[in-house]
Each structure stands twice: as C-alpha cells, then as structure tokens.
Amino acid sequence: MSLLEVVEIYSGYGKFEILHGVSLQVPEGQIVGIIGPNGSGKSTVLRTAIGLLNPYQGSIKFNGEGVAGLTPKEIIPKGMCMVPQGRPIFPNMTVQENLEIAGIVIGKKIRLNRPEIVYAQFPVLGEKRNRPAGTLSGGQQTMLAIGRALILNPKLVLLDEPSLGLAPKLVAGIYKTILHLRQVASWTLLIVEQNVRQILKISDYAYILSTGKNIYEGTSSSLLSDENVVSLYLGKTFGGR
DSSP: EEEEEEEEEEETTTTTTEEEEEEEEETTTEEEEEEEEETHHHHHHHHHTTSSSSSSEEEEEEEEEOOOOOOOHHHHTTTTTEEEOOOOOTTTTHHHHHHHHHGGGGGGGHHHHHHHHHHHOOOOHHHHHSBBGGGOOHHHHHHHHHHHHHHTTEEEEEETTTTTTOOHHHHHHHHHHHHHHHSSSSSSEHHHEBBHHHHHHSSSSEEEEEEEEEEEEEHHHHTOOOOOHHHTTTOOOOOOH
16 A cells, blocks of 8 residues: 555746656555655655645645645644754754654643653663753764654654765664664655665665656666666765755
C-alpha cells in the first residue's frame, strides 16, 4: 500500500511554477529518495506534500485520504511530518524546550513523557537537555531536528537534505540513526538528499527530477546499475529546491 501518493502535481511559489506534473509513490515501510540538480523541484515536492505550498493542480493522498490544499496544522495530526533542511531549531531555547514545543500538536499528557523517548534514541541530547540548542554541534542539532519529528510519533517523515553541512563521518552516523528509527519507530521516509550515493545506498526506491519533472525512477539497485544515471549523477552532489 502506498502511504503517500502524489499524482501529476503542479506547484510552485506564486506565479513561479516549479513542479510540472510530478508523480511519485511512497509505499508503507519503505525509504524513498528524491535526487536531482539544483532547482529541479526536490524540496518543493516535500513542501507541497506537507501543505506549506498549495498545488496548482494534481492530487495528493496520504493514507488513502486526499490532503492537497490542507495546511500543515491539518496534515501533521494525520501522521505526516517534515524535517526541513538547515537544522530548524530554536537556538536560544533548551533542548528540552525544543522537544516540548514540537509536541504541542499532540495531547499534553502524551507530550510530557515523549522527550524521554527521544533521549533514549539520542543519549547525547539527554545529557544536554538543559543547554541552549544553539550550543550543540551540527550533528547534534540534526539529531534534535529529527527528535522533534519522533515526538509526533509519525507514520511518514519527510526529510529535506539531512546531510547538509555535515562532515562525512557525521553523515554516516545520521543515516545509521535514520535506518534504526525506520525499524524501531516503524517510520516510512521520503528523503530529499544531495548526496546521491548515500541516498541510493539506503533507500528502497528513488526518483530523479530535472526542471520540475520526473526523468528517472526505479529501485536503488537498478539506478546504481543504469549507465545514464551513473554518468550523469553519481559522484555529484545536488542541493537547491
């Protein structure tokens, strides 16, 4: 079953159309990657799916329910959340406060205990729970951003370039954690990633976008063995929206 189904989406920013009929599916329990050059529309797909952008046309179904045009406040309680790129935290608030704020959309009784679930997965955050989040290292801030998603107990997590700005050793650690959370928290993930080899290494299926359109798709193993994909995309990194 596809937990998320995006069909022929046209979307963008005001009159500036970025996506021109993008379609993709995210089966339950899988990791699906989105890669492509700068400006190809990768992040725009995530922002449209979570309701930060309203599609001009096309359909979006989450868990069988149409969600196109809904706001993030309406979509997140249904079980979808997003971790934007750039480690979006509140630097002047403590680690604990960052986690508590993330849980506002769930009930108070549930929210009070959920930070401990995050600390169980990220012990270093538990050790620094009373420190301002801005004093954490880049890797620890990424852990905190992912931990805020864990607070919500989501079915589907949208990750926008989790490796951005991190050293290779830290990237490997973050993806090890993502794979662990996929297993212990039953996460399904849609990941935009600039590191092509990294995302194809851990994903079940991937889509390659260019100028707001699908140009390649397939299992990660099939894309890794495709001569065109290898020559055009492997060995490169791609950022952008």
